[in-house]
Amino acid sequence: MSWGTELWDQYENLSLHTQKGIEFLERYGHFIRDRCTIEVEYAAKLRRLVKSYQPKKKEEEDYQYSPCRAFKLELNEVNDQAGQRELIAENLQANVLRELNILVKDFKEDRKKHLQEGARLMASLAGQIGNLERARKAYEKAFREAERALDNYQRADADLNLSRAEVEKQRMNMTVKTQQCEEAKTEYANQLQKTNDMQTLHYHTAMPDVFQHLQELDEKRVKNMRNYMMKSVAIERAVAPxxxxxxxxxxxxANEINEKEDTLLVIERYKSGFQPPGDFPFEDLSAAKSYDSNSQLSQPVMQPIHNHLTVKGTVSGGKIKKRVGLFGIFSSNKLIEVCIALKNNVPGYGDGAKEDCSDLPPNQRKKRLQQRIDEIQAKIQQETAARDGLMKMKGVYEQNPALGDPMSIEGQLNESSHKLDKLGAELTKFQGYFDEAMRAGLNLSSPSQISRKPTSNGSATRPLSSRRSSHSGGEESLSRSASDSSVSNVNTSQPVHKKSAPGTPQPIHGSTNSPESGLGASRTSLPGSGGEEYYLDELEAQPPLGTCRALYPFDATSEGSIPMYDGEELYMIELDQGDGWTRVRRISQPIEGFVPTSYIECNLYNT
Incomplete structure (x- = not known):
């Protein structure tokens, strides 16, 4: 089927149809353009979404749990999907939209050219038809004039009254008109022949060619519309895998999320290594004492069997012992500031405050030391590789002096050896800390073994233990083989330790150089006071620094401590000085003593 034969008389409709077809193709191009914009925006929003939910630096430790790890992997996969959406947009723009815009431009130009050709052919045919019509009218006019001239001659010839000259005149006029009529007839016949030939050529050859070109253009538009849709599908299907x-x-x-593994990780992360508290002691009611009218309670109060150790910490106990800041530097406000900084993980407080991590619970200490050992081992491996590279370079320079002076890297080799010696000494030192922490973990005992000595007036104090002695790593040079062997030994010999719930602070055993002494807080006496300068006398009861609530029940089995039940509210009298104990006072009874810091939730006053 051809437009030239079937639609020979539908030039205007075909012109309108091809115009609408090109406009539709152009509209599809606008659709592809807008879709590319949406794909790019979608990818950008996906990337922003992934970026906003990426773990912060302070949250990285929480991402050891399987749901957090799975969520992080999902963020990576969503980010990859965003990349695929961007790829779809790029391919649509390059392989569809660009070609489509070029094709629309070509279609418009071709259509315009074909329509102009058709318009020219139609104008030529219309001109020829006009010439034919003029020739026909001229022939018709000449024929009528010839007929009138003939009639006039016949009447003049029949009229006997007319002279012979008049008759001859009419005859001559008839002859001229007849000749003009024949000429007009011949011109009309020629124009008719031309018009018929042109019309035949127009409707059977010229215009069908124009319509054929328009048909091919429209079919090409439809075909490319199909191809572009298929390309769009192929582009998206390419990224589907x-x-x-x-x-x-x-x-x-999601399938790697393991609740049991996370449970073990929680234990590993929070286990302190302390032992659970022991049984509650029997309170002998016969040891209860009554307080006078100046005390907070006028009726007799039941006291535990270790009353003689805590009575001096009450309002009616007279003078009490009060701790001041380390070396007398920190006031109570400064202690509060330090406590808040420790709670909020402010840099410079808590973590890293002690090189041997003796201020941390046993399991946390071992974990921190193991991390430090791993870091040192990685640095040793890196520095060893760098030194080996320098040695190879020096050998190449010695074999071929033209490449460089071997002595130019001698200083770098000396510096590398010095760094290795320093790292080796540091590794040995932290291995000693770790071994000490391991021995201390094996020798943990209950809080009842903590040494507490009553002062001369009977109040309870806490022991002042000296700082542990540091472990020297030696000054010998660390060779490459030695560093490798130390790395392998540490990696294979260090056990994995799990964590548990908070426990009570552990006692201090032996001398200051023993491994167990590292579990106590570092204490130093102020000069000139005979070793008890940490505690000062005062005539009135010390005002509370805040309140606290017992998270777990505690059995006071050691001297200077007081029992508490779960959920009990107490006053905070002194903050934890780093040994794991906090001095508190009962709200209902004027009794003071020490309780484990990990067993209470503190709430400091604003002032």
């Missing part, structure tokens, strides 16, 4: 892999990765990450 990658998106499917992203979805498979998310599914795999």
């Amino acid at each position: 990658i998106i499917e892999q992203c979805l498979d990765g998310i599914e795999k990450a």
Whole structure:
């Protein structure tokens, strides 16, 4: 079927149809353009979403749990999907939109050219038809004039009254008109022949060619519309396997979530290594004492069997002992500031405050030391590799002096050896700390073994233990083989330790150089006071620094401590000085003593 034969008389409709077709193709191009914009925006929003939910530096420790790890993997997969959406947009723009815009431009130019050709052919045919009509009218006019001239001659010839000259005149006029009529007839016949030939050529050859070109243009438009749609599908289908892999990765990450493993990780992270508190002691009611009218309670109060150690910490106990800041530097406000800084993990407080990590619970200490050992080992490996590279370079320079002076890297080798010696000494030192922490963990005992000595007026105090002695790593040079062997030994010999719930602070055993002494807080006496300068006398009861609530029940089995039940509210009299104990006072009874800091939730006053 051809437009030239079937639609020979539908020039205007075909012109309108091809115009609408090109406009539709152009509209499809606008659709592809807008879709590319949406794909790019979608990818950008996905990337912003992933970026906003990426773990912060302070949250990285929480991402050791399987749901957090799975969520992080899902973020990576979603980010990859965003990349695939960007790829779809790029391919649509390059392989569809650009070609489509060029094709629309070509279609418009070709259509305009074909329509102009058709308009020219139609104008030529119309001109020829006009010439034919003029020739026909001229022939008709000449024919009528010839007929009138003939009639006039016949009447003049029949009229006997007319002279012979008049008759001859009419005859001559008839002859001229007849000749003009024949000429007009011949011109009309020629124009008719031309018009018929041109009309035949117009409707059977010229215009069908124009319509054929328009038909081919429209078919090409429809065909390319199909091709572009198929290209769009192929572009999106090309990234479908990658998106499917992203979805498979998310599914795999979800399947790796393990609640049992997370439970062990929580234990590993928070286990302190302390032993649970022992049984509550029997309170002998016969040891209860009554307080006078100046005390906070006028009726007799039941006291535990270790009353003689805590009575001096009450309002009616007269003088009490009060601790001041380390070396007398820190006031109570400064202690509060330090406590808040420790709670909020402010840099410079808590972590890293002590090189041997003796201020941490046993399990946390061992974990921190193991991390430090691993860091030192990584530095040793890196520095050893750098030194080996320098040695090889020196050998190449010695074999070929033209490449460089071997003595130019001698200083770098000496510096590298010095760094290795320093790292080796540091590794040995921290291995000693770790071994000490291991021995201390094996020798943990209950809080009843903590040494507490009553002062001369009977109040309870806490022991003042000296700082542990540091472990020297030696000054000998660390060779390459030695560093490798030390790395392998540490990696294979260090056990994995799990964590548990908070426990009571552990006692201090032996001398200051024993491994167990590292579990106590570092204490130093102020000069000139005979070793008890940490505690000062005061005539009135010390005002509380805040309140606290017992998170767990505690049995006071050691001297200077007081029992408490779960949920009990107490006054905070003195903050934890680093040994794991906090001095508190009962709200209902004027009794003071020490309780484990990990067993209470503190709430400091604003002032």
